[in-house]
Amino acid sequence: MRVAVTGSSGLIGTALRASLSANGHQVLRLVRRREQSADEISWDPAAGRLDGSRLDGVEAVVNLAGAGLGEHRWTDGYKRAIRDSRVNATWTLATAIAGLSDPPRVLVSQSRIDAYGGGHGAEIIDEDEPLGEGFLADVCRDWEEAAAPATAADIAVCFTRMGAVMSQRGGTLARMLPLFRLGLGGPLAGGRQYWSFVSLADAVRALRFLIELHGCTGPYNVTAPEPVTNAEFTRVLARALRRPTVLPVPELVLRTVLGEMTDQLVVSLRVVPARLSAAGFVHRHPDATAVVASALR
Ligand SMILES: NC(=O)c1ccc[n+]([C@@H]2O[C@H](COP(=O)([O-])OP(=O)(O)OC[C@H]3O[C@@H](n4cnc5c(N)ncnc54)[C@H](OP(=O)(O)O)[C@@H]3O)[C@@H](O)[C@H]2O)c1
Numbered sequence: 014m015r016v017a018v019t020g021s022s023g024l025i026g027t028a029l030r031a032s033l034s035a036n037g038h039q040v041l042r043l044v045r046r047r048e049q050s051a052d053e054i055s056w057d058p059a060a061g062r063l064d065g066s067r068l069d070g071v072e073a074v075v076n077l078a079g080a081g082l083g084e085h086r087w088t089d090g091y092k093r094a095i096r097d098s099r100v101n102a103t104w105t106l107a108t109a110i111a112g113l114s115d116p117p118r119v120l121v122s123q124s125r126i127d128a129y130g131g132g133h134g135a136e137i138i139d140e141d142e143p144l145g146e147g148f149l150a151d152v153c154r155d156w157e158e159a160a161a162p163a164t165a166a167d168i169a170v171c172f173t174r175m176g177a178v179m180s181q182r183g184g185t186l187a188r189m190l191p192l193f194r195l196g197l198g199g200p201l202a203g204g205r206q207y208w209s210f211v212s213l214a215d216a217v218r219a220l221r222f223l224i225e226l227h228g229c230t231g232p233y234n235v236t237a238p239e240p241v242t243n244a245e246f247t248r249v250l251a252r253a254l255r256r257p258t259v260l261p262v263p264e265l266v267l268r269t270v271l272g273e274m275t276d277q278l279v280v281s282l283r284v285v286p287a288r289l290s291a292a293g294f295v296h297r298h299p300d301a302t303a304v305v306a307s308a309l310r
Contacts, residue, residue: 015070016224017041017054017117019102020077024183025123028217029075036221041071043078043106058102065109068117073224074110076122076160078102083188087148087273096152103159111166120163121223124172126209126236128153131280135207139287140174140232149277157232171229176209176236176284178216179308185210185278186308189250196256202264202275204244207283209236212298212307219286222294234286239300243278249301253309 016033020026021042030040041052043063048055056063058078068074080098085091103122110116129138130145144154157172164170179186192198211219219235241249251257267275286294298304 014072014224015039015041017043017068017071017074018077019043019056019058019075019106020079020123023077023081024180025178025213025216025220026077028180028213029077029220032217032221041068056105058098058105061101061105061108063105063109065112068110068113069115071110071117072119074106074117074120075220075224076103076106076120079123079156082277083184083274086271092148092273096155099152099156100159103156104162107160107163107170110168111162116163116166116168118227119169119171119224119229120160121220121229122157122160122170122172124153124157124174124232125149126174126176126234126282126284127277127280128157128174128232129282129284131276131282133207133283134281135283138234138282138284140234147276148273169228169230171223172232173220173223173235174232174284175216176211176234176240176282178213179210179304180213181308182213186250193250193254193256197260198247198251198256199260199262200244200247201262202243202267202279204242204247204261206243206279206281207240208243208246209234209240209282209284210246210301210304211236212304214307215296215298215304218297219289219294222289222292226292229292231288233288234284235289236284236286237296237299237301237304238285238290240283240285241301246301246305249305253302253305
């Protein structure tokens with residue numbers, strides 16, 4: 014299968030490319046710089062520029078592009094970049110493929126579990142849960158809506174509402190590890206909030222599952238089936254690293270250091286992958302212990 018991927022240089026995109034290629038698929042990368050090889054297509058999502066004809070013959074598209082959430086303090090300007098980079102990329106891509114005479118069969122467009130907003134406590138959240146409120150929920154709503162041109166062109170569009178991808182190579186865990194390795198990690202803001210996460214391997218397997226699943230549409234939560242509280246995740250991580258002493262980190266300290274980005278760490282989201290499981294997807298790493306072990310390997 015010919016598969017086009019945006020955001021392909023990122024944590025998930027790099028692993029997805031490797032997995033697709035290893036399984037005999039041909040990967041076309043949409044790159045925001047000059048093309049350097051025949052498998053690259055230059056695009057400028059901020060300016061809405063993409064020569065759609067270059068995507069002729071592509072069967073599936075995976076859209077992962079977006080400015081990193083953990084890379085800068087969330088100033089008003091950076092919050093705009095977080096939103097606009099996702100919305101512009103998705104709209105540019107969806108418009109381009111919608112205009113093709115032979116469009117791709119499926120667009121898998123990334124979203125986040127933050128779409129469900131806060132205030133859920135220990136309630137179990139599946140895809141029937143309505144979208145919530147708050148900055149990231151609003152970003153996710155606009156991000157998903159930006160794929161509308163593809164839906165209107167009868168392309169099967171599904172949204173992967175993904176939990177925190179656990180890997181040593183990037184994301185939340187990579188930022189936590191240095192402190193935990195020093196024995197200085199601990200539960201965040203009381204630790205009672207539920208964390209929903211997924212191993213990098215299962216995140217990639219889920220994306221591949223969905224591009225191969227004929228007829229997938231709408232939201233799919235991409236999380237391990239057994240989310241746990243932040244305190245429990247902390248215990249599992251400390252045990253795996255053989256660092257039993259853990260210091261709690263009060264929310265005030267987090268807010269002082271990280272600013273508004275703290276919202277993402279203290280929100281309680283107990284999200285389950287109901288639609289993925291119903292479609293037959295089996296997680297290789299279903300719980301915190303397996304996810305942490307796979308991330309540390
Ligand atoms: N990692 C997680 O835990 C996690 C969890 C849930 C959802 N997600 C979402 O999944 C997507 C991919 O995640 P990731 O962890 O692989 O992210 P990542 O490592 O930050 O990679 C994102 C990629 O997006 C492209 N990009 C960066 N800035 C951009 C901008 N201003 N405009 C357009 N494209 C830009 C870059 O690829 P190019 O340079 O190749 O264009 C970058 O490598 C993101 O949208 C993220 O929010 C991630």
